[in-house]
Amino acid sequence: MTLVGFLAALGGALRDAAATSAPAPTAPPSQLTVCRFWEPSLRASSGAPRALIAALERLGPSLSWTQNPNYRRRPPDATFLDNYGYAVIAGPTDGPPALAAAPRLALGVLLLGPHAHYPLHAHPAVEIYYTLTSGGEWWRDEGPWRQEPPGSVIHHAPNVRHATRAGTSALLAIYLWRGELATHAKLTTAGETAG
Numbered sequence: 538m539t540l541v542g543f544l545a546a547l548g549g550a551l552r553d554a555a556a557t558s559a560p561a562p563t564a565p566p567s568q569l570t571v572c573r574f575w576e577p578s579l580r581a582s583s584g585a586p587r588a589l590i591a592a593l594e595r596l597g598p599s600l601s602w603t604q605n606p607n608y609r610r611r612p613p614d615a616t617f618l619d620n621y622g623y624a625v626i627a628g629p630t631d632g633p634p635a636l637a638a639a640p641r642l643a644l645g646v647l648l649l650g651p652h653a654h655y656p657l658h659a660h661p662a663v664e665i666y667y668t669l670t671s672g673g674e675w676w677r678d679e680g681p682w683r684q685e686p687p688g689s690v691i692h693h694a695p696n697v698r699h700a701t702r703a704g705t706s707a708l709l710a711i712y713l714w715r716g717e718l719a720t721h722a723k724l725t726t727a728g729e730t731a732g
């Protein structure tokens with residue numbers, strides 16, 4: 538199944554569950570300041586498959602947004618936490634709240650506000666991003682920065698350092714983690730060069 542098909546199926550299953558016998562949630566979904574960019578980002582995702590955006594629109598009200606505790610303790614800059622967040626669509630039950638349990642993968646969305654800079658970081662999980670918005674720039678290993686249009690697939694091998702920065706509009710991307718899911722990303726000390 539393709540990523541688009543998976544998300545469309547997941548969105549449909551959640552809609553069906555909500556319409557039938559789904560129990561009332563014990564707590565409302567968590568929101569973050571960066572969520573103000575969720576709907577504008579979906580509207581700006583014109584280059585991404587329509588079925589995928591429709592699935593995310595359905596999932597949106599149910600998403601619980603969270604932030605890496607390493608960044609909450611030591612934010613990389615003063616505005617970062619107001620312009621960064623992620624929400625898990627499917628993932629392990631002992632991780633951040635997920636809409637569906639998945640013990641061996643983590644799938645979700647990353648949202649960055651306009652001009653947000655998510656600096657170099659690394660983690661042992663394998664990571665794939667699927668970009669939904671335009672204007673974002675991505676850095677891997679030794680760089681340089683490169684623009685990736687909507688619909689790009691970006692691969693990060695385990696422990697490779699990588700960074701992302703949004704352009705003049707917010708950046709929305711789907712991420713998929715496989716492998717070592719329990720270890721959060723950590724910022725790395727070496728910075729990117731200007732560019």
Ligand SMILES: [Fe+2]
Pocket residue numbers: 660664693699722
């Ligand atoms: Fe990453």
